[in-house]
Amino acid sequence: MVLVERDDTGVTLHDVTLHGITLHSVTLHDVAREAGVSYATASRALNGSDRTVRADNAARVRDAADRLGYTPDLSAQATARGSSSTVALVVSDIDDPYFSSIAAGVTEAATDAGLIVTMAIADRSPGLELQIVRALRGHRPRAVIIAGSRIAPAASTSAPASSASAAASAAAASASASASASDDDDTRAALIAELAAYQQAGGRVALISQDDLPFTTLAIDNTGGARQLALDLAGLGYRRFAIAHADDSIRTSHDRRLGFAAGLAEAGLPPPALLPTDFTRAGGRQAALDLIARGHGDLELVFAVNDVMAIGVMTGLRESGLLPGRDLAVAGFDDINAAVDVSPALTSVRVPLHELGRRALASALAEPPPHTTTDRASAAVSGPMSVPIPVEVILRPSTPTRRHP
Amino acid sequence: MVLVERDDTGVTLHDVTLHGITLHSVTLHDVAREAGVSYATASRALNGSDRTVRADNAARVRDAADRLGYTPDLSAQATARGSSSTVALVVSDIDDPYFSSIAAGVTEAATDAGLIVTMAIADRSPGLELQIVRALRGHRPRAVIIAGSRIAPAASTSAPASSASAAASAAAASASASASASDDDDTRAALIAELAAYQQAGGRVALISQDDLPFTTLAIDNTGGARQLALDLAGLGYRRFAIAHADDSIRTSHDRRLGFAAGLAEAGLPPPALLPTDFTRAGGRQAALDLIARGHGDLELVFAVNDVMAIGVMTGLRESGLLPGRDLAVAGFDDINAAVDVSPALTSVRVPLHELGRRALASALAEPPPHTTTDRASAAVSGPMSVPIPVEVILRPSTPTRRHP
DNA sequence: ACAGGTGGGGAAAACGTATTCCGGATTGTG
DNA sequence: CACAATCCGGAATACGTTTTCCCCACCTGT
Secondary structure (H helix, E strand, O other): OOOOOOOOOOOOOOOEEOEEEEEEEOOOOHHHHHHOOOHHHHHHHHOOOOOOOOOOHHHHHHHHHHOOOOOOOHHHHHHHOOOOOOEEEEEOOOHHHHHHHHHHHHHHHHHHHEEEEEEEEEEOHHHHHHHHHHHHHOOOOOEEEEOOOOOOOHHHHHOOOOOOOOHHHHHHHHHHOOHHHHHHHHHHHHHHHHHHHHHHHHOOEEEEOOOOOOEEEEEOOOOHHHHHHHHHHHHHOOEEEEEOOOOOOOHHHHHHHHHHHHHHHOOOOOOOEEOOEEEEEEEHHHHHHHHHOOOOOOOOOEEEEOOHHHHHHHHHOOOOOOOEEEEEEEEOOOOOOHHHHOOOEEEEEOOOOOHHHHHHHHHHHHHOOOOOOOOHOOOOOOOOOOOEEOOEEEEOOOOOOOOOO | OOOOOOOOOOOEEEEEEOEEEEEEEEOOHHHHHHHHHHHHHHHHOOOOOOOOOOOOHHHHHHHHHHHOOOOOOOOHHHHHOOOOOEEEEEOOOOOOOHHHHHHHHHHHHHHHOOEEEEEOOOOOOOHHHHHHHHHHHOOOOOOEEEEEEOOOOOHHHOOOOOOOOOOOHHHHHOOOOOOHHHHHHHHHHHHHHHHHHHHHHHOEEEOOOOOOOOOEEEEHHHHHHHHHHHHHHHHOOOOEEEEEOOOOOOOOHHHHHHHHHHHHHHHOOOOOOOEEEEOOHHHHHHHHHHHHHHHOOOOOEEEEHHHHHHHHHHHHHHOOOEEOOOOEEEOOOOOOOOHHHHOOEEEEEEOOHHHHHHHHHHHHHHHOOOOOOOOOOHHHOOOEEEEEEEEEEEEOOOOOOOOOO
């Protein structure tokens, strides 16, 4: 018979009425009383304290906790301990497969580490991103991971003019990103300050593919991957390329564009035509539409700086009556899951997104604690480290081997 | 001259060293001291308290807060107020476009409401899901939203046998879901108990498409949508159908399968062939492969109970040398973003996923507070409400109009 | 038998914030 | 000019934990 006798006043669910919300919850206090021990003992029994508690007492406490359905109040725990058990993840757009794969990796690693993740969506806006980081800081997360920050130094802010590209399209592309360069610089500086402060306060920061910010960064080899892709495509027999890319303030786009161009140069091929557009599926589609409307001449392949854009390009081509792969080859970058679902399957550069997420969290958590110096001047940001993420070219039917004409 | 004079001992970043983690953070105390007011005044100035604080004091406090980079400790706020500012979201797999769209909606709505979301991934496992809900409760979230619970009453647990389906495949399909029916029942009951307790404690619960659980549910019209799809396809001239579906313990699959069959019956058409498989892309592909290997006879269209599976089916068909849409039509359900990226674009039933996420949060938050009865017997779960989510058939080229043979 | 551990329980002080209560000042009114 | 009414600052308490002390009881070795 395991049933335990309870007097009628035994279990007390105390009512907390605040802000119109009524909460009843069973606290450590209740558990302790039910188990006939004190506060402290109950606390020690229920979490791995350094102190030991006698076996029978521990059992009684655990029993009581079970019976009452006790769950520790993590907020209270966090204030008491001074550190919460959450990690913050900020992504540009969770509905984008690139980010959702990363998020999956981060969440998985967090779960393994007994942490839970709070997620916020920056909607590709640096301003919002900053705001979010500020808000997130209030949660005192153990780490914050930022995927897809769009802030770049103002220096390289405007996309280079392209002889082959329609001026109108270029203007449209940069319009959205041009909210006064100094404004952007301000947000950028503010973000850095915010993160530095957070780090100074003991938080860990990891950035994904933002190696121009002074924090631990998972550096996707954008340049190298794009270069290798160009080389491999040259090897397949392609000669005349176009690049669908976004504004250079988007670092990723910038690096991939330059890497690709470098690869072409290396292969002794002419520089690619530039198709500046948005960093989205719609952007890719529009670039394709514009290209075909204008006449694509002897173009053989268009490289879009990410898969989502590449898929847009394929759609645009199809809408223009061209068959991607046969009439005009297409290649992307990221190797999102959908790359194999489109037809022809998309040639891409594989970025281990899931793993990337995992490692982002791991790297953040592994960061050395900040110097605990009373001298505030020397309490500088600890040297940012960079974790290189290798990538791999994956050739698929969207870029079939090309017979020399 | 706005510079404020500070004595050298002015700003005190107090060090908290606990569990090896060192945190310095600026507290309300510091702000109060810097501003030359008390605790309470600072608190009142920085959050909209019911009490007013004199304008000049308020300004001083805000100034000090700015200068010091103060951010309120939300954990502390939560314990003090007794309710946190988070909502919990549990999804089966954030890397699945179905869930990522929902997550985007939930997150957006949360941000609008000044809440932040904590996300956990149940990996399609009821056990994990239960565990997660338990863990989440510790955060005392304002609401928990569960998308994609897979638990169904044990009653309808096994998939019906299908004359047209390979027994081996069916066995494989149900194998993973068959960890002893009573076990499943236990988890289900435990989840219900857990959620009920949470609700009883003042939390709000919303479920997405789980109308067999006694909680507020966003009910996607799976049956009706599938039925309408069948009707519309019949209207296009299709006569002989197959359904790629998953184990009936997955409610969604079950309902869509039955709805589709009902639509066919209504149109006076023969019942569909059944292709039991996994609820995934791989499952869809395998079903297609099996089907073609076995010989698909006079089959004209395969309906997969979700888009991800449908895309798998298309891939499988292609691998078997068939052209989806021309040789064999394909239709899905959900209308995920990728449905328009595949070619031919996929006929589907549009579920407003993003909106669904938004409304899930809204519905949860709008729930009536639980009855505050001291009589524990009558403190039953308040009547669950069901928010119907209408769906819409979207015909696309994967199901071209069929000439009568 | 007695000093010196040592294992473990409990009271109380954190943690950082919200809120209640008290009282002093300022204001309005007769 | 007195007296209430209002405004608002501050001390103190609460929130649910963890953690630090303190102390007792028991064990061990001499």
